[in-house]
Amino acid sequence: MHSGNISIIGKPNVGKSTLFNLLISRHLAGETSKPQTTRHRIDGLLHENEVEYMFVDTPGINFNIRKDFNRILNKNALSAIYESDVILHLVNYNGMNEDDNKVIENIKDIESPKILVLNKIDRDKNKNRLPKILSKLPMDIVSIYDEIIPISSKNSENIIQLKNIIKKYLPEKDGNDFQEIISTKPSEFFAAEYIREACIQFLSVEVPYGLHVEINSFNEEEKLISISATIYLKKNSHLSIVVGKNGSMLEKIGTHARINSEKLLNKKVYLKIFVKFDPRWKDSESFLNTYI
Numbered sequence: 169m170h171s172g173n174i175s176i177i178g179k180p181n182v183g184k185s186t187l188f189n190l191l192i193s194r195h196l197a198g199e200t201s202k203p204q205t206t207r208h209r210i211d212g213l214l215h216e217n218e219v220e221y222m223f224v225d226t227p228g229i230n231f232n233i234r235k236d237f238n239r240i241l242n243k244n245a246l247s248a249i250y251e252s253d254v255i256l257h258l259v260n261y262n263g264m265n266e267d268d269n270k271v272i273e274n275i276k277d278i279e280s281p282k283i284l285v286l287n288k289i290d291r292d293k294n295k296n297r298l299p300k301i302l303s304k305l306p307m308d309i310v311s312i313y314d315e316i317i318p319i320s321s322k323n324s325e326n327i328i329q330l331k332n333i334i335k336k337y338l339p340e341k342d343g344n345d346f347q348e349i350i351s352t353k354p355s356e357f358f359a360a361e362y363i364r365e366a367c368i369q370f371l372s373v374e375v376p377y378g379l380h381v382e383i384n385s386f387n388e389e390e391k392l393i394s395i396s397a398t399i400y401l402k403k404n405s406h407l408s409i410v411v412g413k414n415g416s417m418l419e420k421i422g423t424h425a426r427i428n429s430e431k432l433l434n435k436k437v438y439l440k441i442f443v444k445f446d447p448r449w450k451d452s453e454s455f456l457n458t459y460i
């Protein structure tokens with residue numbers, strides 16, 4: 169049996185979480201069109217054809233805007249690569265830039281096998297371009313990787329091939345490494361993440377970066393799970409935006425989070441969400457470290 173950890177890393181918004189969810193066939197990680205959606209490492213198990221793939225989605229590595237915030241996200245992402253049996257470096261198929269090069273700087277000396285994954289090839293209307301793009305990748309970049317594969321996480325192109333490549337590099341073990349779990353993260357974590365994902369999806373750009381979600385209580389009964397959560401805001405002025413006219417935005421956020429929680433947990437979910445201004449943001453460094 170082949171078994172091991174596979175981390176998915178890259179700059180923000182290249183499709184890491186979309187690929188992760190596709191590989192494990194579950195919606196565990198938030199996917200949105202906005203960068204810096206993922207804040208934590210999230211693992212998810214795929215047990216298929218005598219192979220245990222423990223995939224790890226990570227926050228986008230970024231050294232530009234929002235410095236405090238990035239430092240913590242980068243730390244969360246980079247810590248994953250040291251525990252990986254295989255590293256997937258995800259980039260946009262149509263070219264790499266300075267931000268991708270910074271990711272390369274961080275992985276190039278790590279011994280684990282590295283696979284360069286060129287994502288979003290469904291956007292390539294002129295299919296002849298791909299060989300050209302591949303042939304133009306600089307040699308010093310190509311030489312870092314053990315394999316290079318173009319894929320589309322949107323329409324599942326080359327995903328079976330990607331899994332076969334990963335398998336080649338996973339260590340062989342005698343027994344199962346992982347229990348039959350979905351993820352090592354608890355259900356509460358995902359309930360909070362679905363609320364945060366909805367906030368990122370439905371609210372304008374700056375608001376979601378100044379909020380975090382905590383679960384107040386999580387009570388599981390035979391047929392129903394009752395969850396109480398609070399959205400904590402950095403700015404008092406964001407309160408009315410998150411709640412919306414007559415509570416309409418909060419209702420939209422709640423519906424998204426409830427439906428996704430029900431799918432994951434396979435039970436009816438009763439979800440109550442509070443929204444509060446959080447003065448703890450004042451000391452943003454220690455706040456982010458603790459509550460991100």
Ligand SMILES: Nc1nc2c(ncn2[C@@H]2O[C@H](COP(=O)(O)OP(=O)(O)OP(=O)(O)O)[C@@H](O)[C@H]2O)c(=O)[nH]1
Pocket residue numbers: 179180181182183184185186187198199200201202203204205206207226227228229287288289290291319320321322323
């Ligand atoms: N066309 C196309 N869009 C994709 C593909 N994969 C992901 N996307 C889109 O790219 C955007 C970003 O996807 P995410 O999966 O959230 O990206 P991420 O790398 O996890 O982003 P961060 O967590 O912010 O670092 C979303 O709008 C996705 O729908 C793909 O293969 N093709």
Ligand SMILES: [Mg+2]
Pocket residue numbers: 184185186197198199205206226227228
């Ligand atoms: Mg993500």
